[in-house]
Amino acid sequence: MPDTPFAPVILGNEPGSFPHSVLAERHPAIIRQVREAFPYGPGQHTALDGLLGSCTRGVVEPLPADAPDRDRWHGWGLAECAGRSWYDVPWLWSESYFYRRLLDAVGWFGPGPWQGIDPFRPFKRAELDAPETDEELAALDGLRDLPEEERARALLHGSLWGNRADLGFRLSAAGAEERDPAPALVADDSDTLWSLLPPGGTGTLVLVADNAGRELVPDLLLIAHLLTEGRAARAVLHVKPYPYYVSDATTADVVDALHRLRAASGAAAEYGRVLWAALADGRLTVRAHPFSCAPLPYASMPDDLRAEFATATLTVVKGDLNYRRLVGDRLWPPTTPFRETTACFPGPVAALRTLKSDVITGLTPATEAALVAAEGQGWRTGGTHALIQVDPSRHQQ
Numbered sequence: 001m002p003d004t005p006f007a008p009v010i011l012g013n014e015p016g017s018f019p020h021s022v023l024a025e026r027h028p029a030i031i032r033q034v035r036e037a038f039p040y041g042p043g044q045h046t047a048l049d050g051l052l053g054s055c056t057r058g059v060v061e062p063l064p065a066d067a068p069d070r071d072r073w074h075g076w077g078l079a080e081c082a083g084r085s086w087y088d089v090p091w092l093w094s095e096s097y098f099y100r101r102l103l104d105a106v107g108w109f110g111p112g113p114w115q116g117i118d119p120f121r122p123f124k125r126a127e128l129d130a131p132e133t134d135e136e137l138a139a140l141d142g143l144r145d146l147p148e149e150e151r152a153r154a155l156l157h158g159s160l161w162g163n164r165a166d167l168g169f170r171l172s173a174a175g176a177e178e179r180d181p182a183p184a185l186v187a188d189d190s191d192t193l194w195s196l197l198p199p200g201g202t203g204t205l206v207l208v209a210d211n212a213g214r215e216l217v218p219d220l221l222l223i224a225h226l227l228t229e230g231r232a233a234r235a236v237l238h239v240k241p242y243p244y245y246v247s248d249a250t251t252a253d254v255v256d257a258l259h260r261l262r263a264a265s266g267a268a269a270e271y272g273r274v275l276w277a278a279l280a281d282g283r284l285t286v287r288a289h290p291f292s293c294a295p296l297p298y299a300s301m302p303d304d305l306r307a308e309f310a311t312a313t314l315t316v317v318k319g320d321l322n323y324r325r326l327v328g329d330r331l332w333p334p335t336t337p338f339r340e341t342t343a344c345f346p347g348p349v350a351a352l353r354t355l356k357s358d359v360i361t362g363l364t365p366a367t368e369a370a371l372v373a374a375e376g377q378g379w380r381t382g383g384t385h386a387l388i389q390v391d392p393s394r395h396q397q
């Protein structure tokens, strides 16, 4: 066992900290926005009031007796967390449960007319329909004549920076990193990533998606490229089984994104056709595993998911939340080797993430020092830095 230093699990109970602000400010703001976006009835308003009181001033309450996933949540620690302040249980747990309870309040789980109505859909649609998305899709035409390696790199960066809701074609201008006082890309294992996906590959790429809209679109473009260029024979796209963390992608969001691509012109539409055909013939599949909305790190993943990740040629996990779940939602010393924190993961894994929370591993001492000198600790949560980290090993479980 590697000599990994102790790192405390992140809680939300320290006023002034980022996690505390999410519980005390972001969650109430989300309740407000959802309320304003839908013509909910009195029952839903009362339930939202109840959730607001509970999550800001109260304690974690059990799920209703008829909740379809009650047993599952008990397996995920509900009995241990119930009755405690939302601020005193692991932050990851608290956030996940907040979204679960929000869906309850608006009637997502039904039965009834609001069953399956995504409370975040207006926000996701607005982003997908934004003129910036048109510009980003039009920029794909400029990639057409580039050598495959350069297209692949541009699309990888598109997917990476898409995690900031920003396609990367315009950001990956040569030299941009060097011009900043601290590097935009704080770790870059992309050579290792590409070595796992050589042209002519016969393997399976798993991509664990994060946000819908302007992140999911470049994720889909990357998948289309890898399939078309033979860097992967098959791809599996993991999305969330229900709306989560406001903008996380569900199957409905995949459908919206594909329609958006097909309705575009030029290269974007071609990518859309590739993906549509790959779904039809089974080279691309979409999965919505319950564990994707679990309040737990991947170390606790169930056996079926473990088996799937174990057989993949490479699993790419997107975004900040998936990073927290991959390495553990802990305050690691930033120079803790990435590979020491991913020992729970059964197959080769790559993280593509913009930095939006305190968790970080795998920095060199020089990079950490440059970041701290330039920004104090603000680089951890500002979303202006990103990383590509890869652990190519197959861990025996």
Ligand SMILES: O=P(O)(O)OC[C@@]1(O)O[C@H](CO)[C@@H](O)[C@@H]1O
Pocket: 022, 095, 163, 210, 211, 245, 318, 319, 320, 321, 322, 324, 354, 356, 357
């Ligand atoms: O996973 P994503 O979309 O990249 O980011 C999720 C996020 O917005 O949610 C958490 C705070 O609620 C943070 O981990 C992070 O900032």
